[in-house]
Amino acid sequence: QVQLQQSGPGLVKPSQTLSLTCTVSGGSISNDNFYWNWIRQSPGKGLEWLAYIYYSGKTDYNPSLRSRLSISMATSKNQFSLNLTSVTAADTAVYYCARAVYGYHYFDRWGQGTLVSVSS
């Protein structure tokens, strides 16, 4: 059973960089049947897809945040990570990592969620 475990700080200061990591167990992040995503949820904006990365290194980002987002993967550690730069209070949200099935585009495995608060 594939599981996704998130790690990273729950508090980030304004203007700094939010960094989260998702460790995948029970399956390989290099499996070409899947791609790996970050999604966030805030009271104001609901569920918002942020970015994905595929085993080949292909990435895509939500255009509304593209200039501040970066997603990467470490295949040797079976992990993928998200960086969001220049954060403000508007970036306060629960951040989820999630697996999507390639070609069908549904999110079938999710991490536990990390509440990230942006505050000084």
Added chain:
Amino acid sequence: DIQMTQSPSSLSVSVGDRVTITCQATQDINTYLNWYQQKPGKAPKLLIYGASNLQTGVPSRFSGSGSGTQFSFTISSLQPEDIATYYCQHFDDFPFTFGQGTKLEIK
């Protein structure tokens, strides 16, 4: 971006009720629509993919239908464990977007 509008935003329900939620897209998305259930403090759970396909292990009282811009999600006989918030999500093109959610509450 394609916008997804769900209705209603909340619904008071009783055990045994037939519950229907609708989701409208701002453009034709074929059947590129998924439905999720989310309980407080938990990640969303996939219920329906491709508008009408039941995810493995999901009870058959859940169903979905529709194509183009109009979709519906139905619980045929509501069970207590179905009290949650439900979201639609399109996958016609990136960025994928979600509806704002429909929260079920016990009457």
